[in-house]
Amino acid sequence: MNGARAAALALGLCLGGTSAWAQAGSACRAGGTVDENNACAVRDFQEADTALQILYGDVMRALSAHERPALRQAQQAWQRARVTQCKQAQRAQEQRPEWPRLYHECLLAQTQARRKALMHWLHHGEAPPHNN
Numbered sequence: 001m002n003g004a005r006a007a008a009l010a011l012g013l014c015l016g017g018t019s020a021w022a023q024a025g026s027a028c029r030a031g032g033t034v035d036e037n038n039a040c041a042v043r044d045f046q047e048a049d050t051a052l053q054i055l056y057g058d059v060m061r062a063l064s065a066h067e068r069p070a071l072r073q074a075q076q077a078w079q080r081a082r083v084t085q086c087k088q089a090q091r092a093q094e095q096r097p098e099w100p101r102l103y104h105e106c107l108l109a110q111t112q113a114r115r116k117a118l119m120h121w122l123h124h125g126e127a128p129p130h131n132n
Helices: 003-015 018-026 034-062 068-093 099-124
Strands: none
Touching: 034 068, 034 099, 068 099
């Protein structure tokens, strides 16, 4: 897969909804071709992102009404920052066929790190001191 086609696949997966995610997961084969490894990275990110969204919903329900707006704003800011950071981090790799894997691995790492901040919100009703 050339760089432009790989980028188009990644964009389509990001924008295409659940059917695109399912297709990416079905194409996954660890240790396979570049395309198969890319599909595994997309699938892994999607699974982690879904789990994080469930946790976010649980935390929102657990917080009091006056605490929720701050978490909502923090979550939205974090989501924008996650995408921006990963795009910047992988900008030099964008033309490479493995760019979708690299980009989604970055998103996965950011998503996994966010769980800690949401758990802090759950237990303290406010952002962690370092504001993850």
